[in-house]
Amino acid sequence: MDFNIVSIILVLIVAFLAGMEGILDQFQFHQPIIACSLIGLATGHMPECIILGGALQLIALGWANVGAAVAPDAALASVASAIIFVKAGNFTADGRNVAIAAAITLATVGLVLTMVVRTLSVVIVHQADRAAEQGNFRGVEFWHIVALACQGLRIAIPAILLLFIPSEVIQHTLGLLPEWFTKGMTIGGGFVVAVGYAMVINLMATKEVWPFFFLGFALAPLKELTLIATGIIGVCAAIIYLNVTKNGGGSNNGGGTSSGSGDPLGDILNDY
Numbered sequence: 001m002d003f004n005i006v007s008i009i010l011v012l013i014v015a016f017l018a019g020m021e022g023i024l025d026q027f028q029f030h031q032p033i034i035a036c037s038l039i040g041l042a043t044g045h046m047p048e049c050i051i052l053g054g055a056l057q058l059i060a061l062g063w064a065n066v067g068a069a070v071a072p073d074a075a076l077a078s079v080a081s082a083i084i085f086v087k088a089g090n091f092t093a094d095g096r097n098v099a100i101a102a103a104i105t106l107a108t109v110g111l112v113l114t115m116v117v118r119t120l121s122v123v124i125v126h127q128a129d130r131a132a133e134q135g136n137f138r139g140v141e142f143w144h145i146v147a148l149a150c151q152g153l154r155i156a157i158p159a160i161l162l163l164f165i166p167s168e169v170i171q172h173t174l175g176l177l178p179e180w181f182t183k184g185m186t187i188g189g190g191f192v193v194a195v196g197y198a199m200v201i202n203l204m205a206t207k208e209v210w211p212f213f214f215l216g217f218a219l220a221p222l223k224e225l226t227l228i229a230t231g232i233i234g235v236c237a238a239i240i241y242l243n244v245t246k247n248g249g250g251s252n253n254g255g256g257t258s259s260g261s262g263d264p265l266g267d268i269l270n271d272y
Contacts, residue, residue: 011163015152015156019152020151029075030078032052032054034053036050037049037050040053052096072107077103087170088170110158128140
């Protein structure tokens, strides 16, 4: 589908905010679940884009900057994949996985834009330093805003290019993809999501957290439970755990001596 002028403006605003939030980390507009949902809201396909954003979010959970290694650009991946997904008009699992494959590719390509903007930021910082030496506070603020605007344009410019590609071209291009490729993207998309989530579990996993993971896996297959109900159960379990840890951890029936580590669940697991 082609976007009307209002949708184009709203999508560009979301793209610009996502680019800035990639640096600011204040309102998390660059997170896939947020960026895709907002683009879905702007284009009238919010349920489909929320599903796409959720899948991308699980992948992006495993992305992190480590030392000099820069993680793929989640903001560009989210915005570009959502635009391609809506323009293609294929809201099935195959269409979603093709959009995810495009997102991963564009996220890697987006690192080039990130390097260009960061190189440009060096010049901007020197200009801000000169303004600071002169006591020009407005100049410092101006160059600060210019630097943030460059980060926003880093995502907004590719979004403009994608928005002005006719939907027929995108649909025709995706239609030329062979069936083995789309099926492979479906299988690969599932693997990538699982790998991203597994990396997060590997970082978070402790003996205290594992029971909550197993509880979630046990509840997930129950069709009677919605995601909201499962989330409420998780919150309640966490509150009960915190209260038990705070009130009962390590006290020996009101006595003056303490036993254990102060973590009752950890003590139980250590016994086994």
